[in-house]
Each structure stands twice: as C-alpha cells, then as structure tokens.
Amino acid sequence: MAVTKLLTIYQPEKIHINGKVRLQARFDDSGSENILWYESSETYGTYMTTERVDAFLVGLLWLALKKGQNILVKGALSEKLYYSLNHHLIPLIAQIYKHKHIKVLCDNLVSTPLPNEGAVGTGLSCGIDSLCTAYEHLGRAVPAKYQITHFTFFNTGSNQMMGSQKWQDKIYQDRVAWAKACAQELGKDLIVVDSNIHDILKMSFVKTHTLRNISALLVFQKLFHVYYYSAGYQTLTAKFNQDSASYDPISLPLLSTENVTFYSAGSNFSRVQKTRIVSEFELSYKYLNVCLVRIKNCGRCLKCKRTLLTLDVLGSIEKYKNIFNLEAFYKIKDSYIKEVIEGRNRDILFKDIYDEMVRRNYLKK
Template structure:
C-alpha cells in the first residue's frame, strides 16, 4: 500500500513549495512542486489530486494500491479507478491497482478561470499557441498563462549540473517568448523524477498533469500539446500515444484538459508554425542546445520538413543550417528507407512526393 497525505505549503528561499508526505512500507518520503512566490496563492492544499496523479506510476510499477488520506476530486477518482488505470494496465501489462479514499469532493474550488498551455517552444507547443489565437477562440478558452515544468524532460541525459543548466536556459528562453506574446510564464520545479525513477517518455503525461493540478485555483482549461496525430496513433511506450483518451480522464471538477493539436500531422503542425513569426526567433526542438544544433534527431526532422515547405531560411537565426545541409542528403535517404516503419517519416515522405520535392532537388 502507498499512502498519500494531504499537502501543505512551505516557503523555500523566496519560492513557495507544495509538498505531501507519502509512505511505502512505513517509510516516509516527500513529493514536492516549487514555483515563484507570486503563484503560491493558487496552489491547492485542499485536494490531494496533484500528488495522486504524480505518484500513480509509482503505484503501478510496484503493484501497490494507493490510499489517499485527504480530500480527493470525485471526478478524478472515478476516471482513474474505472477507466485510466485499467487502460494503462492493459497497455503495459501491469497489475491493476485501486485508489482508495474516504473523502471524495464533488464541489469545485474557487477558481480564477485561467487557461493555460505548456511553452517548451517546440513544434507541438507553438502550434497549440498559434491555433488558439484570434476571434474563433471563445473568450473563456483564450490562453491566459503559459507553463514550464521541470518534471523530467531535462533529466533524460547528461550530468546533474548539465541538467540544471539546460533547465535554467530553457526556462529563460520560454520566459522571453512568453513576454513577447504578452503572457505570464509559470515555471515549476519538482523532485518527481527522483521519486519515480522511470522513463520520462512513458510517464510524461501524468508527470506534467500532476504539476498543473497543483494550480486548481487558477486554471479552468488546460491544453496539453499532442505528440501524435490521433488518426495514426497506436498505443506504444510513449504516453502521448493515448493522450486523447487519458486527458479527459484526468480532468477534475475544476480543470478540463484537452489534447491540443491531435487533429494535425507533424508536417501540418510545422507548416502552421512556419506562419507564426515568433517561431523564427524562439523555435527550439534540439535535444541538446538552445540554438538548435541542426544534426540531432529532432533538428534534422524539423529542418527537412521546413525545407520541403520552403520555409527553412526563416530559421537561420535559431538553427545551425550549415550543419544540417552537410547531412541533408543522407537524412533524406534515411527517411525514404524507413518510411514504412515510422509514421513520422511516412508523413515527411508523402509531403516530399506531394510537393515534388525530390524532383526539384534533382533538377537543381
């Protein structure tokens, strides 16, 4: 059994931290989320929701039921026990577990009606921002805040010193972009990576949603940028492959989650972003650097797509285009050879054919 206790707020060197004690076999540990003091008023001590979602993978990994000692959103309790946990258990061959709680709450908290989305400045992220502009978006669905969560993506490689450095650099980059878009950026640090010790790719949705559920007094709507085109997605090791199912099941009486951009392919998203002027200054897809290296998996995939779309030179200030041009021909051959095994490559290949890109290339 894993037992989670009601959270509390504490001040840490000018920041505010929401933390909760959890117990496994009588051993107590703490999961925490930390942010700037100005957002402390929105942190939710009245619900255990964030910590249940954050620790759910720990329960699944260990095969332990979870006892919640404190108020829990009734909607979340139902969605997890009767839908999401059985789904995850079937996908990954885990033993199903049960959430137990004697204090379910169906009454919403007082809420500021905020609308948020993550701002990593990648293709998925900027596509979500681009799509939610203009008069077609109703008033109560227009983005009011951006978020940037340190929940594991920055800990996927390198030393702890490098991980901290890249987190600070990426947060500063996102903050500058948010400022130009006229919105606040809420940066959240957490120890959830050390708690779970699991693959970030498999667990990122629940990690990031747990950080958002910390702020149920602020947010009413949250757009979680989709990593997959819903028409082509199949359940796999990436939790994004079933976000369209899981996100509604993680909603509470206070906040509703949407899988933003799930109706578009990666090529379509890239084309949308290429029409978004702020992306020429802030697009960041690189696995390693703020100024995109031009050679890593994500850089070359993005740059080839932009080249096919005729937009690559718009990004000279944020990509090492010379590095990409040196490997472009070999990467094109890789895409062609692997198109039937990788949906993303198939997407790029189909666009090359549609735009007669290979013929144009051979003619030059």
C-alpha cells in the same frame, strides 16, 4: 505480481522556502516515508491547492503501478478524478503495459468545485507541438474563455533525460529563460514549476510524462479552468506504445477534475501540418527550439534534422537561419533524405515527411 501493501498519500501543505512557495505531501511507501513537492514563485503560491490530494495522486500513480500497490488517499480527493482513475485510466494503463490492476482508495471524496480564476494554460517548451498549440489558441477563432492566459514550464524530468547534473541544470535554466522571453513577447506570464518527482519515480520520462506534467498543473486548480496539453501524435494514426503521448486523447479527459478540464491540443494534425502552421507564426523564427542538446538548434540531432527537412520541403527553411545551424544540416541533408525514404514504411513521422515530398515534387527539384 500480487498487489502488496499500500502507498499512502496524505493531505498536502504549503510552505515558504528560499523565497519560493512549495506545495508538498508526505507519502508512505510500504513503511518508508518520503515527500513529493512542487515549487513555484510567490506570485502563484496563493493558487496552490492544499484542499485536494489530486496532484499528488496523479504524480505518484506510476510509482504505485510499478510496484503493484493500491493507493490509500488520506485526505480530500476530487470525486471525478477518483471515478475516472479507478474505472477507466488505471485499467487502460494496466492493459497497455501489462501491469497489475491497482485501485485508489479514499473515503473523503469531494465534488464541489474550488474557487477558480478561470485561467487557460499550456506548456511553452517552444517546440513544434508547443508553438502550434500557442498559435492556435491565441487567435480570435477561439472563444474568449478558451484563449490562453498563461504559459507554464514544468521541471518534471524532460531536462534530466541525458548528460551530467551540471549540463541538466544549465539546459533547464537556458530553456526557462528562452520560454520566458517568448512568453513576454506574447504578453503572457510564464509559470515555472520545479519538482522532485523525477527523483521519486526514477522511471522513463517518455513513458510517464503525461501524468508527471498533469500532476504539476493540478497544483493550481484554483487558477486554471482549462489546460491544453500539446499532442505528440496525430490521433488518426497513433498506436499505443511506450510514449504516454500515444494515448493522451484518452487519458487527458480522464485526468480532468471538477475544476480543470484537460484537452489534447493539436491531436488532429500530423507533424508536417503542425510544422506548416508554426512556419506561419512569425515569433517562431526567433524562438522555435526543438534541439535535444542546446538552445541554439544544432541542426544535426534527431529532432533538428527532422524539423529542418520538413521546413525545407515546405519552402520555409530560410526563415529559421538565425536559430538553426543550417550549414550543419545541409552537410547531412542528402543522407537524411535517404534515411526518410528507406524508413517511411516503418516510421509514421518519416511517412508523413515522405508523403509531403511527393505532394510537392520535392525529390524532383
């Protein structure tokens, strides 16, 4: 497929709508105009970055890759991001997914940092990866300038992966309330960001989540100087696949700008190690949420049973009796153990659990 026409992105603007603040940018996709937007509360509207096109370039990158279009940025762009995308990240993504090698074009590159509050953030979904990152970066072992000051919750597509529109809206509101309550107990603000990026891209969330979520964070370059994006894979055992998390340790530093630095948090831990760390975090007994279908963890879905078996192997399962349906899990436990044993040579997460079973003589108990 040849590179045809341009995807043109214009300088963003900030508007007030329905008591919220929206940062939006117009873009032209081969003659068809549209708007990508990110919306948050008035409290954080002041930190929205109208001075750079960075957030919108990252958010629309997958659209251009899918269509094989070069991107023309009509506005100011971070020089560091421009260099990293053109010379490193775009070529990598093109090789992984066999896409055409596109280019970003811009004649207004800026290397001067914006005023910045020095905040440190991470997403708070309350899953294993998320709570592990939170626990690791709230203690004194982390230097003061790298300790978490704010949590984020981005509605960029994870809540639209299944179910009806009514169900998606409900699960989004439920997850926000859950995360907000957890953040409050930790004494931190939760910055909630809504966006129409899912409707714009119309692509697999799993394949594109890193760029979607980083684009939402780049909206607040006048607030954050460090952001931890929770790793989905252990770097040591990761192989490139359809999940963008499989190459996060490479892509995240390349998405950093003169203002904010991104880290792949927890990438040195296996999923079992993360679960053990989380099991030592008392707040997780109240807020751990891994379920694919509901806030009160069902105990039977893919993520619930994997987490519960790991917790059982670690001897910590009873700590979670108030937020998981343990009765439902115990009914399928034996069949799931069999599935893990049989699949350990083709699934790294199963192998991780199996190896822990062997270490702890779990199967002989």
